């Protein structure tokens with residue numbers, strides 16, 4: 001585990017090295033509700049896959065109400081191949097239904113006016129919201145400092161020795177990263193970690209020999225030159 005004083009330096013190096021390797025696209029302008037729905041699609045995958053699935057939904061359904069009254073299977077078909085697609089579809093419908101029952105609309109812009117903390121608190125009370133989706137909305141929809149972390153990103157950060165504490169809550173892990181990464185770089189870090197987790201720092205057989213982070217990575221050093229597979233939980 002890196003000493004606290006080194007974590008910021010390692011994270012800065014991660015940002016610099018991965019920015020040379022991957023392209024980071026700007027997030028398009030969306031309403032607060034659209035950010036929340038997109039977060040459900042985006043968690044645990046990449047922007048490329050999530051964009052494709054989200055476009056599939058937008059092309060298939062006329063509006064948010066049509067999504068609300070659709071079946072899980074219809075949403076799965078619209079999203080196409082995506083891990084845990086049925087769970088995502090169920091959560092999308094659940095969020096729209098719960099918000100509609102509370103407000104008779106799909107507008108969330110009002111909560112944005114109440115400030116980030118209040119807005120985040122209200123969204124987090126939705127049964128189908130979770131830490132990632134709330135943090136995503138805070139970052140993209142409420143202009144706050146939050147860094148949504150999903151399992152692939154956490155895997156990379158743990159292997160790099162930046163995160164520890166398997167029993168720590170997601171909120172606490174996120175707080176650690178938010179402490180070291182300034183708001184302006186948060187979105188870029190999230191994007192780079194996702195791409196890295198999907199291409200080189202894969203769950204099984206990470207390609208450490210091709211990784212620009214190898215000199216800073218304890219897990220990579222351990223794995224280098226061996227055929228051993230990393231433990232999944234690292």
Ligand code: SF4
Nearest residue numbers: 201208211214217220
């Ligand atoms: S060196 Fe290996 S384990 Fe470390 S970040 Fe790179 S791919 Fe992942």
